[in-house]
Amino acid sequence: MLDPRICPGCGDRANVPIAEPGEPVLRCARCGHRWRFHRLPLLALTGPSGAGKSTVGPELARRLADRVVVLEQDVLWTGGLRDDVDGHPTFRATWLRMAAMIHQSGRPVVLCGTVVPPEFEPLPERVFFADIHYLALVADSDVLARRLAARPAWREWSRPRIEEMLEFNEWLRAEASALRPPVRLFDTTHASRADAVAVVESWVRELLPATPDQGAFR
Template sequence: MLDLKICPGCGDRADIPVVTEGQLVCARCGHRRPFHRLPLLALTGPSAAGKSTVGPELARRLSGEVVVLEQDVLWTAGLRDDVDGHPLFRSTWLRMAAMIHQSGRPVVLCGTVVPPEFEPLPERVFFSSIHYLALVADPGALAARLRARPAWREWDEPRIAEMLEFNDWLRADAATMSPPVSLFDTTDATLEAAVDHVEAWVRRVTSADRRSGSPGAAPAH
């Protein structure tokens, strides 16, 4: 599938993609093309809250309906060296998800991301909406899970403290973000309960999108 930033008419690459009336429009040659503008679902939260545990079971349950991807797959090379919120890394993920969406199946992206890191990016225009669900946990439980991880994952105390701070921030401010971030506490939840909750969220978002039957709205860039 062609990168949606590249015009199939003239081959120009748009740094700032333009969508008008549900179609991609090339700023250079004016070529217009329809595309699948689907919602993106971001399953976020701090490390050890349960994203990587929930993801495989979610993929099994929703096989053929959505594509479940792990963010860390692209956490490599120059993308890892990116700074200030890692915009290049996140833009690459949005481009990848948008290309997968052209198959007609929404993407569930499992990784640590919050609205201020996705919403301002030029590639945000490829999606009708982005929905965020964060798995969080009690700080004590989260710290214990991180300390129990194998040594190669390098979870020292300063790094654990940073993740606990992120967890606390999400729990305090999720509802005030734009768009708001939903929360699910995994402290005492079973895997089945966590997957049930995430599956219901995915089905609710995708069903609402199908009922709307419209390309949706995205920020202007």
């Protein structure tokens, strides 16, 4: 699937894609070519590491295999995308382009990874999406710390790294409702795996139409 930043008319690549207001139409700043695209919502299943995203994701993919594409964000966390800028804009922009390309098949993406609105919303690639919805899995800090400390050694969860994640967890719990758009929270401290999967599945279905007609997405 063609990178949505690339004009199918002249082949120019836009650093800042231009989407016309209202209609899902992209316009090339170089040659003026206009083309329609599917502007679907992106669903971001976020939250700190250890809160349950990796536990929920596989079951969510199984249950909603005919409706959405569920992807793990960290699969692209490679050296070339580990920019040192706050928010990792190169990494985030790459994921928005990837999701937008998948959306052209008419199926929305559920992206599982640690991300918050200030890291997606200001990016030029944001124009490819109708809305970005955020659901964050969180947990009590002591529970989260135990979960992370129990992970295999190859995952390299040092004490400073755990403390950083606990700080993010507490910040998210305090600020979720004030973010724009607001982030919905679900606390997995005492939730079973089945409960967490049910909550996330319900959230996804709430944002999908009754039938998989791509034109009906909100």
